[in-house]
Structures are given as structure tokens and as C-alpha cells.
Amino acid sequence: MTVFSKIVAGEIPSYKVAEDDRYYAFLDINPLQWGHTLVIPKQETDYIFDLDDRTLADMQVFAKKVAMAIKAAIPCRKVGQAVLGLEVPHAHIHLVPLTSEGDMDFHKKISDPDPDKMKETAAMIAEQFEKE
Ligand code: AMP
Numbered sequence: 001m002t003v004f005s006k007i008v009a010g011e012i013p014s015y016k017v018a019e020d021d022r023y024y025a026f027l028d029i030n031p032l033q034w035g036h037t038l039v040i041p042k043q044e045t046d047y048i049f050d051l052d053d054r055t056l057a058d059m060q061v062f063a064k065k066v067a068m069a070i071k072a073a074i075p076c077r078k079v080g081q082a083v084l085g086l087e088v089p090h091a092h093i094h095l096v097p098l099t100s101e102g103d104m105d106f107h108k109k110i111s112d113p114d115p116d117k118m119k120e121t122a123a124m125i126a127e128q129f130e131k132e
Contacts (some may be wrong), residue, residue: 002090005044015122018069018129022055023062025095025129027122030109032096034121035074039063039093048083048091063093069128070097074121080104 007014008024015027017037028036041059045051051059067079076097082104083093096104 002044003088004038004040004090004092005042008040008042015118017122017125018062018066020062023059025062025066027118028094029113031113031118032094032106032109033074033076033098033103034110034113034117035070035076035097035125037066037070037095037125039066039095041091045091046085046089048085048093051091059091059093063095065132066125066129067095068132069125070095072128072131073124075099082106 003012006012007026016024017027018025022042023039024042025037025039028038039059039062041051041055043055048056063081067081070079074097076099078098080096080098081093082096084106085091098104
């Protein structure tokens with residue numbers, strides 16, 4: 001079971017942003033920016049491009065809704081999207097609020113993010129998601 005499947009199962013905590021029957025969105029624990037969110041399929045597959053077409057396409061549509069909620073909740077110019085998958089073997093899309101190109105630098109993370117601010121950030125995005 002991947003660490004992300006454990007999050008979906010509620011075995012380890014996460015800063016949840018959104019969920020439906022097939023997808024789950026939560027804050028990255030080492031965010032590049034406040035509001036940096038991961039979108040995952042509940043189905044456990046390592047490599048995103050091994051997902052079947054339908055699961056991948058619907059995941060992108062779910063990620064779009066999450067991105068719109070991030071944009072509404074967090075001051076930014078756009079929400080950027082990236083796929084790495086080098087660390088956790090469970091397909092995921094990174095959504096990062098951007099003001100400039102350098103905001104998507106995976107070597108520059110917020111150090112020791114305040115848990116209260118993480119909780120607050122997740123709640124703000126979740127509230128926007130519910131409005132859509
Ligand atoms: P990558 O697989 O290269 O896309 O990186 C995995 C991402 O997952 C990193 O940005 C980590 O900070 C993030 N991550 C790892 N474990 C957790 C967790 N338990 N909760 C939230 N984010 C996590």
C-alpha cells in the first residue's frame with residue numbers, strides 16, 4: 001500500500017482539499033507555495049501514463065476543478081501543473097499557485113510549513129471547491 005493509499009484510507013493524516021468517489025486532493029506536505037496541492041486517483045497505480053485513458057482523463061477534469069478552487073482561494077496569476085512521480089509510486093498531479101516562473105522550482109520548498117496555516121489553507125481551498 002502506498003503512502004497515498006494510506007492517506008485515502010485515513011490511516012495517515014492529510015490536509016484534505018477535495019474528494020469524490022475516484023479521486024482525492026490534499027496539500028503537499030513540503031509545499032513549493034502555499035496551496036500546493038496533489039491530486040491522486042484512489043486506484044493505486046505508480047506511473048501516471050499507465051492509467052487507463054478514462055481514469056487519466058477524468059483525473060485531469062477533477063484536477064481542473066481543484067485548480068479553479070486554488071485560484072479562487074490563493075492570490076496568484078495562474079495555477080501551474082506538473083507531474084514528477086519520482087518519489088512516491090502512486091500517480092499524482094502537482095498543482096502549484098504561480099506568480100512567476102520561479103514559483104515552480106522543486107528545489108525551493110517552504111521550510112517547516114506551519115501546521116495551522118496548512119490547515120487553514122486546505123480549508124480555504126475546500127470551501128471554494130464546494131462552491132463549484
Ligand atoms: P514526486 O513523487 O517526485 O512527485 O514527489 C512526491 C511529492 O509528495 C513530494 O512533493 C512530497 O512532498 C509529497 N509527499 C510525500 N509524502 C506526503 C504526504 N504524506 N502528504 C503530503 N504530501 C506528501
